[in-house]
Amino acid sequence: MRDDLIKAKQALSEGHACAVCRDGELYTADGRGIAPLLSLIEQLKDLHGYSAADKVIGSAAAYLMAEAGVEEAYAATASAGALRIFAKNGVTVAYSTLTDKIMNRRGDGLCPMEEKALTMDSPDGAYRIFRARLDQISK
Numbered sequence: 786m787r788d789d790l791i792k793a794k795q796a797l798s799e800g801h802a803c804a805v806c807r808d809g810e811l812y813t814a815d816g817r818g819i820a821p822l823l824s825l826i827e828q829l830k831d832l833h834g835y836s837a838a839d840k841v842i843g844s845a846a847a848y849l850m851a852e853a854g855v856e857e858a859y860a861a862t863a864s865a866g867a868l869r870i871f872a873k874n875g876v877t878v879a880y881s882t883l884t885d886k887i888m889n890r891r892g893d894g895l896c897p898m899e900e901k902a903l904t905m906d907s908p909d910g911a912y913r914i915f916r917a918r919l920d921q922i923s924k
Contacts, residue, residue: 787857790879793838794859805855807835817890819846819898819915826853826912842867842880843887844902845915851876852908866902874908897922 789806796804801813803821812829814821822839826832826849833854839846842860847867850858851874858871863880864887871878887896895903901918905911 787836790836790838790857790859793836797838797840797859797861803837803839805829805832805835805837807832818896818919819849820919822846822849823912823916823919841887842878843896843899844870844905845887845896845898845911847871847874847876848902848905848908848911849915852911864899866899870908 789809792809792811793804793806796811796813802815803825804811804813805825812825814824816824831854832850835855836857837850837855838859841862842858843864844866847870851870855876857877860867860878860880862882862884863878864884866886868878887899888894889896898915898918901914905914
């Protein structure tokens, strides 16, 4: 694990939901779901060469990170789908807990972002797709 990933992972233990780091420069975001990751992508525009850490990385977050250019990622909890996406897109990943799928907040079905990710086969357009989906369900 590179120093940047260690620093991003440490930010999670300090209570942040998502963190990215490159060359020792750390950015964090808080909130629920993929909103913190979307926020960091909007703030920085390009995450090429960054290390990222997130509390939960499912397929949606993995597609977002791959499209944004994240080099390596850490997830407190990662889905099997996320691992496949990272492997296919050359993103190194470490995780603490592996789960089959990411459930919605009620626990009675798939997370709506994961449902949307099932319709995708590449990270192309991920930001546009998941930003629109989040805007739609936030209304």
